[in-house]
Amino acid sequence: MPTTPSTAARRTADELRRGLLRTARDVADDLAADAIARDQAGEPPTDEAARLREAGLLAALTPPGPGRGADWRTACAVVRRIAAADSSVGDVLARHYVHAWSGRFYAGPHHASALEEESAREQWLWTGAVRTPGPHEDTDGPDLTLRPRDTGYVLNGRRFVDTAVSVADQIVVDALCAVTGDDLLLRIPLGARGVTIEPAQDRLGQRVVGAGEVVLDRVTVPPGQVLGRRPHDEESIAPFTALAGPALRLALCHVGLGIVEGALTEARDLSRGGRAYRLPGADPDLFLTYGELASAAQTATAVVDRATEVMAQALDTGAQLDAEEPAGVAALVATAETVTSKAALHVTARVLELADAPGLDRFWRNARVLTAHYPAAHRLRSIGEHYLNGSHRAVAAAFH
Structure with a gap:
């Protein structure tokens, strides 16, 4: 053939x-x-x-x-x-x-x-801290501000970045233009003049991510580093652009699944190696526990994989994406996030009951830090409103 x-x-x-x-x-x-x-x-x-x-x-x-x-x-x-x-x-x-x-x-x-x-x-390493569109909640005003100049803009302020703040090559942020009120997306090279870093210290988990604050003092932003302008009204955002927030949260679901898989694998190896509280011989309670944890992991994987496939199809569609599709994608991602967070916290806590070994606690600590910023109840209410009423606003709210 x-x-x-x-x-x-x-x-x-x-x-x-x-x-x-x-x-x-x-x-x-x-x-x-x-x-x-x-x-x-x-x-x-x-x-x-x-x-x-x-x-x-x-x-x-x-x-x-x-x-x-x-x-x-x-x-x-x-x-x-x-x-x-x-x-x-x-x-x-x-x-x-x-x-x-x-x-x-x-x-x-x-x-x-x-x-x-x-x-x-x-071979750039990227990181960033892009806030969701909408009114700034800080009563003192936006944390990053731009002022126009002949060769672009001048950027001032500070922003917490979740990963690689001191080792990344490019940092993506949004900032408000103090003159026009435009919300602009920018990329800032780490070595740019006026950029300093304040690393976060003594984190509970995810200790090696390199989180910290980037401080921007009169940083010159030439036009080539301006990625685009974002409407203040989230409903006016282009459908493809609306995938940015859910895409990040879905990628982090895969990090959560990795934590679950790593914790289960390490606990299983400890049990097989005789370093657990209960040995695997013929202990029905041990079989029951591992069956429960493996089922929780597989359930989360199935939900995340479905969201991943739908996201992949939406990204492949590109600029031709239908205006209604991002809300459906976001609802699936919010569901995947909810299920994965629950599985990660449950599995990583339970494995501590199965074995006592140095470092096994890191899985729970990492899961706790990874999931702490996005309360499940907030997502579930948004998912429920979308399911009952088809509300696009509710789905968008889940990613605030």
Whole structure:
């Protein structure tokens, strides 16, 4: 049977996917070897970023394009595998991948393409802290402000960044123009003049993510670093741009699944190795516990995988995305987030009852920090309102 161009392209894509997953497995094995020691040290992810860069994962996990990048499904699989070995590094990689999409979400196609090519070529590490559109809740005004000048803007303020704040190459933020009132999306190179970093200290979990505040003092922002302008009214945002928030939260669901898988695997290995409170011989209660935890993990995986597939289809649609679709995607992501958060906290707490081993507590600590910012009740009310009334506002509210 002759090979058609489409068949050859699919084979090439499959080979690239398998190769990328093999690389992720190798990096994960390397990270797992010293995960406990690095968690205890709690240092910025300088070495971890170097490992990702040397393995080619920073260049590979950029939006898909001719001869470069990774599709959404593959990237999420890579993130989950890395997170199972070290959820801090999985968190860094998840946010890197989604923020690398910023050009497509906010800028024009030509700007986005050039940015992605440069990112892959230079192996940039991306991070960011983009707030949801809407009125600023801070009564003192926005935390980041821009003022126009002849060569672009001047940026001032400070913003907390969840990962890689001291090691990233590009930081994506939104800021309010003090003159026009426009809400602009920007990318700021870490080495830009006027950028300083204040690392977060003594974190409960996710200790190696490199969180902290970026302080911006009269930072020059040339026009090429402005990604786009965002409407104040969230209902006026382009459908494709509306995927940005749910995409980040869904990528973090894969980090949560990685935590679940890592905790279960480590507990199982301890039980098999005779280092658990109860040995696996013929203990029906032990079988029941593992059956319950494995079922919780598989249920969360099924829900997240469904949301991942729907998100992938929406991203593939691009600018032709129907105005109604983002709300449905966001509802699935909110559901996946709810189920994953519950599973991660439950599984990581229960494994502590099965074995007493140094470092096993890190899974619960990491899950707790990863899920702490997004209360389940808030999401569930939004999901319920969307289910009953089809309210787009309710779904958008779930990502505030």
